[in-house]
Amino acid sequence: MIETVIRKRIEILTDTALVRRITKAIDDAGITGWTITPVQSGKGRDGHWREERVTGSDKVFVLTIAPQDKAMALAEALAPSLSSHGFLLTMWDIEVIRGERF
Amino acid sequence: MIETVIRKRIEILTDTALVRRITKAIDDAGITGWTITPVQSGKGRDGHWREERVTGSDKVFVLTIAPQDKAMALAEALAPSLSSHGFLLTMWDIEVIRGERF
Amino acid sequence: MIETVIRKRIEILTDTALVRRITKAIDDAGITGWTITPVQSGKGRDGHWREERVTGSDKVFVLTIAPQDKAMALAEALAPSLSSHGFLLTMWDIEVIRGERF
Amino acid sequence: MDAAALQTFTSPVVLFFVLGLFAAFARSDLAIPEALAKGMSLYLMAAIGLKGGVAVSKSGLDSTIGLALLAGIAASFLMPLIAFAVLKGFGKLDRLNSGAVAAHYGSVSVVTFVTAVEIYEAQSMPPGGFMVAVMAAMETPAILTGLLLARSAASGEKRPAGEMFHEVFFNASVVLLLGAFAIGAVSGASGFEDVSPFFEAGFKGVLCLFLLDMGLIAARRIMDAKSLTWRLAVIAIAIPLLNGVIGTFAGAAIGLDVGSTAALGVLCGSASYIAVPAAMRLALPEADAGIYLTMSLSITFPFNILINIGLIGALANALVGPGGMML
Amino acid sequence: MDAAALQTFTSPVVLFFVLGLFAAFARSDLAIPEALAKGMSLYLMAAIGLKGGVAVSKSGLDSTIGLALLAGIAASFLMPLIAFAVLKGFGKLDRLNSGAVAAHYGSVSVVTFVTAVEIYEAQSMPPGGFMVAVMAAMETPAILTGLLLARSAASGEKRPAGEMFHEVFFNASVVLLLGAFAIGAVSGASGFEDVSPFFEAGFKGVLCLFLLDMGLIAARRIMDAKSLTWRLAVIAIAIPLLNGVIGTFAGAAIGLDVGSTAALGVLCGSASYIAVPAAMRLALPEADAGIYLTMSLSITFPFNILINIGLIGALANALVGPGGMML
Amino acid sequence: MDAAALQTFTSPVVLFFVLGLFAAFARSDLAIPEALAKGMSLYLMAAIGLKGGVAVSKSGLDSTIGLALLAGIAASFLMPLIAFAVLKGFGKLDRLNSGAVAAHYGSVSVVTFVTAVEIYEAQSMPPGGFMVAVMAAMETPAILTGLLLARSAASGEKRPAGEMFHEVFFNASVVLLLGAFAIGAVSGASGFEDVSPFFEAGFKGVLCLFLLDMGLIAARRIMDAKSLTWRLAVIAIAIPLLNGVIGTFAGAAIGLDVGSTAALGVLCGSASYIAVPAAMRLALPEADAGIYLTMSLSITFPFNILINIGLIGALANALVGPGGMML
Ligand SMILES: Nc1ncnc2c1ncn2[C@@H]1O[C@H](COP(=O)(O)O)[C@@H](O)[C@H]1O
Ligand SMILES: Nc1ncnc2c1ncn2[C@@H]1O[C@H](COP(=O)(O)O)[C@@H](O)[C@H]1O
Ligand SMILES: Nc1ncnc2c1ncn2[C@@H]1O[C@H](COP(=O)(O)O)[C@@H](O)[C@H]1O
Ligand code: NA
Ligand code: NA
């Protein structure tokens, strides 16, 4: 049986224009890496929104895998921006193989 | 320490053509929003399928975050279509910050 | 109340060029299907990487839903490649409806 | 017809399609990004619509055009009936899938039409510009017939009729084709001149790359196909032959010129693989997409491009060409 | 001006925009893939930059060009002040959102400019090539003014000034416009000849498809708009009218030819919906994107394309055209 | 040669590449959507293949063409040996990475070739159309040599030889280049005429935008590069110089015309950054992509475009040009 360890997976929905702030926060939290995946459209309190790269109004998911403590530090660091910038942050426990990397 | 609350994250794989039905069901369940992310290809019982926008046979993920009761109501509402339309629905518990939004 | 069953969701981040090996491993593990979603960019030990389809250096997520035993068999089968090929594998428990399909 | 048939196989447009088929069968990893394929299909529709509109702004409207429109619409409504009977009988498909497939054969394929226009123009029998409007008019009526045929078999919620009609009239390709047609008619030859380097000069080249992609898709699909029986494969060749002949005779009967006669034949013989599949996903999700897409895209489409366009051209020539039977 | 105004509405470029509006309002599913829309906007900027540079390499630099640049930069810095006052007063917007919206009206819309150039060229009053450089220079100063106006209202972290200045000078569209302009100036007419089939002949056709997409986006956005009041809608028409008049008089005052005068008017009257929204997301994330995008993209942009370009052209003609008041 | 060298730097094609480098170094957010970049690279390969095929259909086949093909294939097989020795010795790379990098330098870069053809045509020394076939033939043999060299170092599963051979012959770019070449040869000048507005007139413009993107990618990659040593940077310039000279002498020796001689030099001097990296990911996943991509894409590619193409052209001229040494 291979060994797995528990880590947190954090996914943050954010405006493309603000990605650098998030990834900087991830780096600052001492997390080893991140991955960005595309998003097509969505609806929130602001009403329906569509991917409109022409007007620069598109969003992406930034996802990162980190040990519990670093994950909480990241969430803590981002919390103030969550309301002002309309980020959406979700996290949950996952199992990873090669846990020493994260 | 920031506070997190537990919500359900539901992800539904569906034909692009049927997205409106899903998002309508989400709105009807009283859930605050949804996000759509692209899908490239996949294999299921129907055999290998590729993103073929030319023939309109592409799929997307619709994901939505909701409290337990609304999530179950949504799953209940979509259940009949699951077999007829070949949706794939997965859900799991996540922690969110700013839980009052969902 | 509809019935849900617990399955494992496995997501593997991999080079596009290596996708076929992963899907072959999934098929070999007797899992019913898989879905591929796009990835835009990321940072790991190798430094910042961007989606560069021109040079073929892009990545995707391969995700598959399977019962516990088959999921572990898959993880076991992929483990050796994880270090040599730089895959990133995460998995967690989810609830699915129509569990008999997976 | 020999020289003409040969010409088909030395045309870069057709050869790129063959290259796509070949590359897919050889399991090459050649692929066209979807955004680009989508863009090319929008371009082709805008260009063909514009050209048609400009042509009509020159030639004006007459009763033949009205007749051609009526014939096209009638054909789109009625052709699914034949297909349905054959699919249920010889094809052994159930009512639901027979209806879904039948709708595809009543509708049309824009790219088949466009390729036929290129080929007929090279054979000095250019179809009239108004045939673009006929094509747009034929796209969606078949959907209604197909649904009526399948309906009693479909379980689950029925879609409101309003939603269906909206789709028939405001479907993306109908809007773009007719919109560009109207723009061409309004701005006429002088307005078109400015945009013609883009929409006219580039046309065949874009068609080459688009057919390369279609070749890839058609061949890859058939290699994955699971639900296709030999009976269905036979039908996917027999129906375009039959409908092609019907359409060509109809064109000759209402007095169209030779190019337009052939074009009507091609429209009748062609099968939709864009608008109708999308509609069927919505209206008849239980129908097997593996069947209707494989038949229309992987068998009928290549058969039309490589063989049927040539046959229909020859028939039209024999009927209303120089020295034709019906002149 | 009647014939000219009519000409606007028979130009395929404008008609495709109308088609886009129509398709979106009719809730058709017509859509242009984003990668393509982005590509077309890069193409349009590269092409217009090149053309401007080649024109300047022919005509050389003179003091008028310097004056035009100065006038443009001054306008971009100052126009947000007027807009800000109107938005806070009549528009009843708060300080933060007033500043954010004002920045958009000080900056420019590349596509509005490009469409105006096409229309004025068809009316035999082509703007000078150097106006491309004026446009590039006008894109970003307004961002600074808008931020200063909004700043005291903005909570949270302030962005370092260095980051702001970097964005003003190395913004993607500024770099591409000025870079292509420099390439055109360096390689001149002979170097341009080789690439002109792509960048010149294809230009209007690409503009057609791009405006089709803009029509779709503009109309869809306004149908979803929630935060738009009638006061804001009125302002989104009044400001381009006012700024257009100011810019046209400024152009006449510094002695520009009739086409360049009109072009300066259009630049002043147009509102950014690419560079400035992106900057506002970064610098003023609390501002409501629903307001500024809907105003600039869904009201001002269509108003400029369909009406204001024509009005400004007529005004420029009256001022410095043949027999104009100021000659 | 001075005028010719200068000409390189007033060519829009090269200037757009420089603009891309500049924008990336200035950390501008300018970016080309990947779908578009992929599409442009497919377009360039289809166009160059077609043109080559049409040229051969005019000139016919002769023994020189056969010799050029043989020389190219031999070079692709053998050049990795030199590179491997240098990389292990001077470069201090391990066996595995030396083999992986060596494969890149044995193979070719389509865009370098295409740019060279544009530049040599402007200098009135157009390479022969058959050089496209030579290029296609040179793409993949180097992969085999590179793998043999690296293999003993590679751990883990070995790939079946069949899979490797399939990739060598049915690699996307090989299929597209040779397929389009065959289409050009079959349909000849008359068939090409129809599609030439798209594939010929648009060619240089597309190349401009593609090189803009390449400049962005090359510069951004080197700014992120971690594993690059100064020794490797020196090698990434020395090998294209050396291989360029070898290829040019080989071309002269087998009696190619001056343009084709230079083109063979450029093919030998260029390094793959598409086909070979993709193959290495599959076959040698443990090799460091940061090394081989940065060397071939961020150093060798710009060096070839900006300097080496000019040098090789001058050498070819000195050898077999008018009054050349070897005539
Ligand atoms: N309950 C939800 N589930 C999933 N995504 C959501 C939800 N609420 C908001 N979103 C996403 O977050 C974005 C911004 O939401 P808001 O800040 O509410 O306007 C929306 O465009 C959606 O993509
Ligand atoms: N901690 C992490 N969280 C999320 N994604 C990661 C993480 N570490 C690495 N990655 C992703 O995995 C890819 C390869 O990582 P590496 O093998 O460390 O170079 C990166 O480009 C990222 O996309
Ligand atoms: N076990 C699975 N894991 C992940 N995705 C799946 C799985 N089974 C099916 N899918 C996805 O669901 C789609 C439809 O599946 P099916 O309804 O079985 O044809 C496939 O194309 C896959 O993208
Ligand atoms: Na038909
Ligand atoms: Na303005």
Ligand code: NA
């Ligand atoms: Na080489």
